[in-house]
Amino acid sequence: MFDIMIKILIYSFYISIVLWAIILLFRVFIAIKSDLNIKEKVLTVILPCNIGVFAYIKNELWLKITRLLIVGLCVTSFLASLFLLNSIIGFY
Numbered sequence: 001m002f003d004i005m006i007k008i009l010i011y012s013f014y015i016s017i018v019l020w021a022i023i024l025l026f027r028v029f030i031a032i033k034s035d036l037n038i039k040e041k042v043l044t045v046i047l048p049c050n051i052g053v054f055a056y057i058k059n060e061l062w063l064k065i066t067r068l069l070i071v072g073l074c075v076t077s078f079l080a081s082l083f084l085l086n087s088i089i090g091f092y
Helices: 002-033 038-046 048-056 060-089
Strands: none
Touching: 002 038, 002 048, 002 060, 038 048, 048 060
C-alpha cells in the first residue's frame, strides 16, 4: 500500500511538470488568438500566475479552461511536495 502511495506521489510530480508546460503553451495560444494589441499580448504571456490572462482576456471559455488547469496544477504540485517531504524526512 505504501508503494502505491509513493508511485502516486512520483507521478503527480511528473504530471505537475507537464501541466506547467501546458499552461505556458495555452497562454501563448490565447495571446495569439486574441484581438489584443501587442503590449497586452506580451503581458498575457509573461506575467506570472496567469495575471495577464485574467486581466486582459474576456473569453469565458478560455478563463474556465485556465482555472481548471491551475486547480489541476495546484493539486498535483501539492502531492509532489508530499513526495519531496517524504524523501527528505522519510515517513516510513
